[in-house]
Amino acid sequence: MSRFPWPEAIDIGPLTVLTGIERGKYPHGNSVLIKGTRDTILVDPSLTIAERGCPVDVDKVLLSHVHEDHIPGLTRLPDTPVYCHALDAQGLHSLDGLMEIYGMPAEIEANFRAEVVEDFYYAPRPDVKTFTGGDTFDLGDVTIEVIHTPGHTRGHSIFLVPEAKTVYLGDIELTGFGPYYGDAWSSLIDFEKSLELCRNIDAENFVTFHHKWVITGRADFINQLDNFEKVINDREEKMLDFLKKPRTLDDCVAHRFVYRPHVELAFADSVERRCAEQHLNRMIQDGRVQSAEHKRFVSI
Ligand SMILES: [Zn+2]
The missing domain is CATH 3.60.15.10 (Ribonuclease Z/Hydroxyacylglutathione hydrolase-like)
Structure with missing residues (x-):
């Protein structure tokens, strides 16, 4: 009690x-x-x-x-x-x-x-x-x-x-x-x-x-x-794998690394965008990802 x-x-x-x-x-x-x-x-x-x-x-x-x-x-x-x-x-x-x-x-x-x-x-x-x-x-x-x-x-x-x-x-x-x-x-x-x-x-x-x-x-x-x-690392590893082919930020948003694909939330895309940007920035900075043509990013 x-x-x-x-x-x-x-x-x-x-x-x-x-x-x-x-x-x-x-x-x-x-x-x-x-x-x-x-x-x-x-x-x-x-x-x-x-x-x-x-x-x-x-x-x-x-x-x-x-x-x-x-x-x-x-x-x-x-x-x-x-x-x-x-x-x-x-x-x-x-x-x-x-x-x-x-x-x-x-x-x-x-x-x-x-x-x-x-x-x-x-x-x-x-x-x-x-x-x-x-x-x-x-x-x-x-x-x-x-x-x-x-x-x-x-x-x-x-x-x-x-x-x-x-x-x-x-x-x-x-x-x-x-x-x-x-x-x-x-x-x-x-x-x-x-x-x-x-x-x-x-x-x-x-x-x-x-x-x-x-x-x-x-x-x-x-x-x-x-x-x-560990969830942070898992998201980043999945992004790195996805970026083996050159992709845009919009591709990353559509693929979803935070929410599962079936989750319907009005703000899901904006959250995915904000998260993907932060992971991309970090991975560009430490040399795991680089910019490619047509606003794409690719893992190195
Ligand atoms: Zn809160």
Whole structure:
């Protein structure tokens, strides 16, 4: 039994995982409560929080990053101070600022704007306060350390609670899908550096926003991190193979290296394009791919 009345809540010392519907499967997510002797902080108020409400009064909300599924619960906490990394703050300043983070083509963005407002309860929070890597929050006998882990977004951060030997990983989600770096605000190179940084975090429990949920023990975590990171290499190896024949960027987008061919998502092509560009740039830089005639690329 958790100290809070919440289905499938898990207490880990001063930290409680407020498990989301379907264990945090998108569009839901697993929010985290951290309770000190003075303050209680809620991390990443999910759509489940928006639907059920927060089970306890909170003093502050921290966000791992500003994406539509990490902020819906703010609708229940309009007067609670909210904090995110300075590099993602524009996503809470305005809907335009949020849309710039995704960088979708205009024809898709119109629908997504409506979805973010209607299904994810988006409302601007121009009062958002910012943190940066290395900042700490003192809750009274419990601290939260901010670790900046860009890549998924520029401001993506994870939160270490040493007193619970627990780190909340946000969207370093360890799923079989692999790392997501398909937004304008994403970076493949930064994501890889952030994954390396995660290896050295001194924790025993690892919490993700989506369905991996709670991982106990470093060995299991490192194993899952290895598998997650390997997806990046697999995508790149498949691209290299595909580029044995000269291909354009459009060919790479159509072939799909991130989503499976049968997946129908309005934004799939733009995500494929952004990811393929980043892999191509890296492989051109390190001499594995070169430009060919007619805007084509070929592996060497
Ligand atoms: Zn995200």
